[in-house]
Amino acid sequence: MIDFRSDTFTKPSHGMLQAMYNAEVGDDVFGEDPSVNKLEAMMADYFGMEAALYCPSGTMSNQIAIHVHTRPGDEVICGQLAHVYLYEGGGIAATSGAQVYPIPGNRGMITADQVVAAIQPDDIHRANTSLVCLENTSNRGGGCCYDWQDILSIRNVCTQHNLALHLDGARLFNALVATGQDPKAYGQVFDSISVCLNKGMGCPMGSVLMGSNDYIKAARRVRKRLGGGMRQAGYMAATGIYAMENNIGRLTEDHLHAKKIAGILAEKSFIGEIYPVETNILIFEVKGHMNPQLFAEYLKMEGILVSPISSSHVRMVLHLDITPEMTERTCKVIEALK
Numbered sequence: 001m002i003d004f005r006s007d008t009f010t011k012p013s014h015g016m017l018q019a020m021y022n023a024e025v026g027d028d029v030f031g032e033d034p035s036v037n038k039l040e041a042m043m044a045d046y047f048g049m050e051a052a053l054y055c056p057s058g059t060m061s062n063q064i065a066i067h068v069h070t071r072p073g074d075e076v077i078c079g080q081l082a083h084v085y086l087y088e089g090g091g092i093a094a095t096s097g098a099q100v101y102p103i104p105g106n107r108g109m110i111t112a113d114q115v116v117a118a119i120q121p122d123d124i125h126r127a128n129t130s131l132v133c134l135e136n137t138s139n140r141g142g143g144c145c146y147d148w149q150d151i152l153s154i155r156n157v158c159t160q161h162n163l164a165l166h167l168d169g170a171r172l173f174n175a176l177v178a179t180g181q182d183p184k185a186y187g188q189v190f191d192s193i194s195v196c197l198n199k200g201m202g203c204p205m206g207s208v209l210m211g212s213n214d215y216i217k218a219a220r221r222v223r224k225r226l227g228g229g230m231r232q233a234g235y236m237a238a239t240g241i242y243a244m245e246n247n248i249g250r251l252t253e254d255h256l257h258a259k260k261i262a263g264i265l266a267e268k269s270f271i272g273e274i275y276p277v278e279t280n281i282l283i284f285e286v287k288g289h290m291n292p293q294l295f296a297e298y299l300k301m302e303g304i305l306v307s308p309i310s311s312s313h314v315r316m317v318l319h320l321d322i323t324p325e326m327t328e329r330t331c332k333v334i335e336a337l338k
């Protein structure tokens with residue numbers, strides 16, 4: 001099977017398994033796992049932030065991040081397609097007792113003007129706005145990347161209104177590679193950043209949350225409370241170290257593959273709108289005599305898996321287990337579809 005359903009379907013490579021096998025470990029709840037400590041230091045350094053915390057999943061990183069930034073009854077501003085709002089089990093309400101002010105964004109991205117308009121006035125009738133969450137790349141936006149100027153404008157608004165700014169960077173490495181931006185610039189602008197290792201980076205699990213020393217100290221307690229303190233987690237952290245050393249540069253290959261497939265799709269009469277392809281996610285409309293379900297079934301008969309995400313759109317995600325040959329074959333199959 002050629003699996004385009006998500007970049008979470010990757011399996012650890014031989015080199016990654018070897019890194020796990022050779023990992024030095026200890027009890028991370030006691031702060032004594034050398035591999036976890038190394039990964040956390042490596043990540044904090046990479047983004048120019050003071051400290052980092054290894055978490056089992058991106059959902060846990062994000063929800064810990066939000067919990068530490070907010071108080072019950074607060075309001076969190078984010079795009080209405082944001083993962084923290086749509087796909088984390090209502091965690092903002094359940095875990096933090098906070099509510100969301102969802103903004104209709106452009107492909108999942110929001111603007112400084114929209115943030116300003118969403119900030120509640122200082123009025124006892126209103127919730128206390130305390131946090132803005134951005135997502136880069138935007139998953140439901142088709143892997144698009146924020147303009148750096150837009151991020152800076154939102155940072156200014158947050159500073160003026162005393163709001164914290166969190167980045168859900170599940171696919172931040174894709175954005176960095178696509179735009180050539182400096183990761184340390186992100187560390188300067190955001191109060192906290194979460195990144196996923198279980199997506200394009202190819203690890204079986206894991207995410208890292210970054211912030212100031214005090215912030216990560218508070219986050220560490222919340223991780224423990226939620227049951228995310230893992231003992232010899234170094235076997236898993238070793239996959240993150242391996243990915244940082246081996247899997248970042250190659251993301252450009254995924255982006256090229258996505259563009260190649262988009263080029264073939266654009267020639268088909270039954271394909272409508274294709275979201276601009278900036279990174280490893282392809283979202284496109286299937287119409288006319290074809291529909292997303294039918295399109296997915298035809299491809300499945302050829303051993304190719306894609307995700308219908310609505311009655312009109314399909315999502316395909318490129319990742320490190322999709323070889324150039326698989327991309328080539330997929331293009332041929334789509335080309336032959338009538």
Ligand SMILES: *Cc1c(COP(=O)(O)O)cnc(C)c1O
Pocket residue numbers: 056057058059060062083084135138139168170171196198199207
């Ligand atoms: C995948 C993802 C997450 C976290 O997902 P986990 O499966 O919990 O690691 C967070 N945000 C975005 C945008 C994602 O795509």
